[in-house]
Amino acid sequence: MGMCLPCLSGAEDDVVTPDPETRRRQLADAAEKRQKEITYRGIKNPEALERKKKKQEETEKQTMNTVPSEGGGLKWQVG
Known part of the structure; x- marks a missing residue:
């Protein structure tokens, strides 16, 4: 156990690590x-x-820009 083999003595020189x-x-x-x-x-x-x-996102953006912001659309009536 714990023997150091002579064939591994130069192994660390072969390892190439890139710069950080x-x-x-x-x-x-x-x-x-x-x-x-x-x-x-x-x-x-x-x-x-x-x-x-x-393409779908662009279509949605165009739709949002062309919809009038003055309350157009469906109107609700209660009664």
Whole structure:
């Protein structure tokens, strides 16, 4: 137990660790990739889905801008 093998004596020289900025960038990219995979799980064409969402948002914005804000629409009568 606890024997140190001579074949492992130079192993720490072979390990290459990237600088902190590169490592941070790699971790951020990996996290973004995982998030996309989770978000688009089961969706065959995520780009088409994004385009559809953007188009729907633009349509909603245009609708909100064109609706008169002077109380138009249905009127309620009680009686």
